[in-house]
Amino acid sequence: MPDSPLLEVRDLQVHFPIRKGVLQRARGVVRAVDGVSFAIGRGETLGLVGESGCGKSTTGLALMGLTPATGGIVRIDGMAPQRLRGAAMRAWRRRMQIVFQDPFSSLNPRQRVADILRAPLDIHRIGTPAERRERVADLMARVGLRPDQAGNYPHEFSGGQRQRIGIARALALRPDLIICDEPVSALDVSVQAQILNLLSDLQEEYGLSFLMISHDLGVVEHVSHRVAVMYLGRIVEIADKARLFEAPGHPYTELLLRSAPVMDPRRRRRFSAQANEIGAAGAAPGGCAFAPRCPLATDLCRTTTPALTPRDPRQSVACHHR
Amino acid sequence: MRIAAESGAFEVVSGLSLAVRPRETLCIVGESGCGKSMTALALMRLLPEAAQVSAGSIRLGGQDFLALPERRVEDMRGDTIAMIFQEPLTALNPVMSIGAQIAEAVRRHRDVGRAEAWSRAVAALATVRMPQPDLRARQFPHELSGGMRQRAMIALALVCDPDVVIADEPTTALDVTIQAQILGLLSDLQERNGAAVVLITHDLAVVAEVADRVIVMYAGRKVEEAAVTVLFDRPLHPYTLGLMGAVPRGKGGAGRLADIPGTVPALWDLPAGCAFAPRCPRASERCRRERPDLRDHGAGHLVACWNVDDAR
Structure with missing residues (x-):
């Protein structure tokens, strides 16, 4: 990987107020993303893995400015969007695009495929109308859709084809980085x-x-160069x-890793039915969020949050005991 | 047992035979639309109105299950045969506490009083390792996490010690650590009760972990059946081979996955011969013309393919 990363995320936070009562006063805060830092190099895929509610999707949405x-701070090639205006801001935004999990709800059912794919070009005023038409045809061909399908509506496509439309839309503006939020979880194997x-x-x-957000360890292991593991709003480990x-x-x-089933009936593990439940992000106490489920937890873990610390250039871990 | 369900004018499941013995786990694996969930509902006699079993029989402990009057079936559902669904929120009653739902099931099948039924409900929740079962019994489904809801539904299904448990994608909606707990729970309970389990899933890794025998379905038909080690050591049907190649396993880095081109055909528009032929790398003229029957390739390893010998 080159020295300066393409994308640099430092201490990203997304806190949602908890509103209660008649006046809807903020009574607390959900730390959905609580100080997440990572970098992605050119041509690199970083897998972001964790269970539901860990904040991985919110991280993706926040990077896109959708939440x-x-x-x-989010930097692309060292540039943060805060001071950018107008055309410079639009150019910054073009560099990062997103593909969503659900190809059924992320495409406008009343738009034809050609319109869905042309919309980003229209918004960013790229090319002449003829060039835009040509670009749409190129995109469809590139993701494996037939050109005669351009006039069809999303409901006329299968789930896999719809996800191809979503990918073509993300490609339309020639981005450097695509955030893939569970891009295959709704699809058959x-x-x-x-x-x-x-x-x-x-x-x-x-x-x-790519930032490949997924709960599926098999998918993440297959596509990633590096992997970050999230638990209740924080990255607990990031490594090759x-x-x-x-x-x-x-x-x-x-x-x-121990919980993921393995495709080999000769190497079965004995799953245990231990009743340790995932904690709620709103109720995360001081200290390490994983402490209530952790076999290594001590008093230190329950009072002090461990920082993500490099063990060596290949692996950083947020644990007092590792 | 043969099932053929018919919705409107097309067959959803055709000529499917299966048998499951006490303590055995039979997995039915396949992709969406292969008929695996319809099979589960047919086994429970819970098919939606539009669907009917048009031919075949289901024998349960020697009785002809399809010929029994509805009232007798209601006696058996939950007692002799029980079902675990994928989505506990739609399977549980939202306006009844989970303890009351389980106690109701107990009183439906056992001649016990309210207090005894309640304590059995709490005991059933404890059996599925529900934390604080006394408290949780008084709570409503929406107050529980996904993993706890799934436990509650399993407690409901198993409270009367059924002989046969049908589980339709019981862990698909769950996180991987919770999935591991639920699978562990099912096998513990099976060991204790000696129940026969039919587990329906799309996940081959889950199959590898829990199955004794496996049926692979495609477009409403069984295409392969074998003992689990046999199937994973030597899959013979090109569809089974394709499925196994398509699962990302990480090892060996970011190579290409062996995808299966195209998509599953619509059940109302199946090709004339083998339904898999349009997607099959080995399809011959005969495959497009004539549907292959299941043939035994040794020790009960059944395969429906004309070109098996080439596939070895």
């Missing part, structure tokens, strides 16, 4: 493989970077893929 961040292959082809062809899967540093990463 307001309450703190932190055979179709999922088609979409993952398409994404890897696109990465090779255009040198794209091989290191993370071979020598996980954080007890939560270990739990995740």
